[in-house]
Amino acid sequence: MSIRALVWNENRHEQTNKLVASLYPQGIHGAIASAIGEDADIITETATLDEPEHGLTEERLAATDVLVWWGHTAHGEVSDEVVARVQRRVWEGMGLIVLHSGHFSKIFKALMGTPCALSWREAGEVERIWVINRNHPIAAGLPPYFEVREEEMYGEPFSVPEPMETVFISWFEGGEVFRSGLTYQRGAGRIFYFRPGHEAYPTFHDETVRLVIRNAVRWAYNSAPAWKAITAAPNVPADKAPVPLTVKGARLHEDGEEGFR
Amino acid sequence: MSIRALVWNENRHEQTNKLVASLYPQGIHGAIASAIGEDADIITETATLDEPEHGLTEERLAATDVLVWWGHTAHGEVSDEVVARVQRRVWEGMGLIVLHSGHFSKIFKALMGTPCALSWREAGEVERIWVINRNHPIAAGLPPYFEVREEEMYGEPFSVPEPMETVFISWFEGGEVFRSGLTYQRGAGRIFYFRPGHEAYPTFHDETVRLVIRNAVRWAYNSAPAWKAITAAPNVPADKAPVPLTVKGARLHEDGEEGFR
């Protein structure tokens, strides 16, 4: 049984910035998709901001097991309708991997409920990523730590909720630390935030970074059927209760009525 | 030093439904405020939906330590702007107590990032609330369990994130269970969801329910100064880093520039 991964990228820097274009001739999405596609049992496609509905139609999301998200300069251009659609699919069970500057994407902020802010510096410094939870599936095959030789710095406090698990913490040459691998669940969907991936560096060509993303797609995959009814608030009439009841008190609602929202 | 609590109520059933009006002649907000006000060191005010800006101006929120929220039939009438304002104050450190049908309020859903759905039944059945975390400040002075003789049923699954702490779990006469007291933190703000409080019953006159709400206000109070900068993403120039650096790699941004959002 294959996992169906979809890599989403705003794909803007690649059009306007020579450096990014030269680092990622197939686009950042292309580089990430090739990383995931190294596993033959993951089917990988891509989608970008400028496609109709940003390439994220109902049909396509319904056929996606894990969505990988990279965005930076155009978070504001992602339509609220598509964000709500993606959020609903996560609730139903679709996995979501949010990379680097995706921390400020609408979808990540909507799922976290917090600002998702941090401090930052673009100085090409060393990032040393320590594995905190060594036998976690996302850390499969990793050494005790790995380094990205040139990266943007992200510093704490990272205003996200306490995670389910802290998988990685980064040390930066300039003196900061950052929780660079965090897991969450929202509804039935598993979410992994992974810090590296600034567009001015060849991070997505790094073999270890690519392995982490591949591991994360496997981890976020949920084989259960989509939980379509997760937003429903069903009324359970008194005579249909697990222990059938006679109504005793006062009432505002009729049997089977929809509740207020 | 006093705690400044603000009780918000949509205050609609009280105007249109004789039963609710007779149960809560001072409004549901009035009953809740009187519960909290039993502690002399908590200053309690109220605000309602039909006031300008729903009674939740910037000034008023800035002067509020803990906000208590009751809504049911008019969640959709709360303006998105006010919701964003309240959310920001929670991030800065304001406590938030969400009661009963407030599970579907815009502010609770925005902070949780999930549907916050559940099943329900209005049959005046017994709710028995078990204290799971007995020495938690919110459970101060409580017996091992307490009962509300007539309440609406809320049943699991309650589609919220895993809580920081499960304080209460309810048993219902009709056979369901519900996590009826849950704590969260979002940004610097502490959040408590408390299940009881259907408008068709005199729940907010129950002494134990009133004690829980009072305890919750104390627990959610954070004496730290408001974290005003929690949404900021400051650039830290290389020469101002804790360990000053020389820029090594390529760059997209200039020093001190604002990042993308």
Place this chain on the structure above:
Amino acid sequence: MSIRALVWNENRHEQTNKLVASLYPQGIHGAIASAIGEDADIITETATLDEPEHGLTEERLAATDVLVWWGHTAHGEVSDEVVARVQRRVWEGMGLIVLHSGHFSKIFKALMGTPCALSWREAGEVERIWVINRNHPIAAGLPPYFEVREEEMYGEPFSVPEPMETVFISWFEGGEVFRSGLTYQRGAGRIFYFRPGHEAYPTFHDETVRLVIRNAVRWAYNSAPAWKAITAAPNVPADKAPVPLTVKGARLHEDGEEGFR
């Protein structure tokens, strides 16, 4: 690749009590092993208290991916040495499923660090088990709730740490609730506590209970190599640091020395 499961049972009631012997002619371990063994890719063996080293030698544990534990009347007879050995294997990555009265086993208490106490009643009452986390792997294939028609009651407060995930909550006919499916991680090992399984009832012949145990074995399985060094506290000499250092301050220890324990 097969999962190697080992079902451990104290196997005492089966020898001394006619009722238990008639319900579980192959022993409780036999019934549980047959439940797990319904999946062809799980290799299932059993071990019991009265075997040498309780059937839990170093070699056998090293060859076990997931250990399932049932005990009740003889917790005190399990040797501390074997408990420490099992605990270490859990830290290294072996999964552990603790069933019912195993809540008071030495191994569960050692891993939780808490009393693991609860209230109880043996009245053959209905237990209705609600699925809280519907798409969790342990809940695969389950309905919204399932019932065990006759079970012992366990009531809250269950003095365990806040879990990683609450998968199930039980409703009891006599009025109590219980968190009946809880996940934890200790070291690299995943732990699942599952409540049903009193020896006086045919619970381990119930198809839904058997499915849960099978699911739990899959969930607790960790394919990563055993984390053998998890108890080591290695010294990292200054000249071998990721960023090599010159020693600056005073010292108590020599390079490469073992620390104190």
Place this chain on the structure above:
Amino acid sequence: MSIRALVWNENRHEQTNKLVASLYPQGIHGAIASAIGEDADIITETATLDEPEHGLTEERLAATDVLVWWGHTAHGEVSDEVVARVQRRVWEGMGLIVLHSGHFSKIFKALMGTPCALSWREAGEVERIWVINRNHPIAAGLPPYFEVREEEMYGEPFSVPEPMETVFISWFEGGEVFRSGLTYQRGAGRIFYFRPGHEAYPTFHDETVRLVIRNAVRWAYNSAPAWKAITAAPNVPADKAPVPLTVKGARLHEDGEEGFR
């Protein structure tokens, strides 16, 4: 109402090592006690390993709200009986602050259920402690980060359970990171692990470190009455159930009988 703090120290290096003796002429416990005692409403006493029962009698623990623990070279000399006694008091609600090398104390390992191991280096390097949870009571009055100019390094992975909250993360000059401020709850007791405090450096004279310890004592204080019954497993007879029952099934136990342990 005063908080009663008790500072425990093994007090061995001070007797045998000139450096430690000169840094801490009143003992490490003396330095810590003076830090806590800066708040007039905290009553601070000390206890050491070589006192009868290590200075931790039943009576003394019963009169202690928060215990602070420093040990290093003599963890193995602390009697198992006293460890069990302290653990029980934590379960009842006593707060516990574990400092630095106390990570390997018997009491911390017993409460965590994990190895509590880490890597280390004694090179007098800079530790920069970042505040992750800025408005947490333990961080009251702190800047975004603070530095200890010379400290022992502790490196991840720190084999402890996922914490309730990550309050601090440390950056080390030699390239490691460490979760240096973690909160837990075990039974009714709150636990805080704080990393700094190697005996070869004057860390406990640092004003910021002293403030953190003082804050932590306040945070760990629980005003609820001791939960004396937390280890009890009471039988609830069928006719005393919240919903009285007639016994239906088979039974192993008589009414009111003690369960097995």
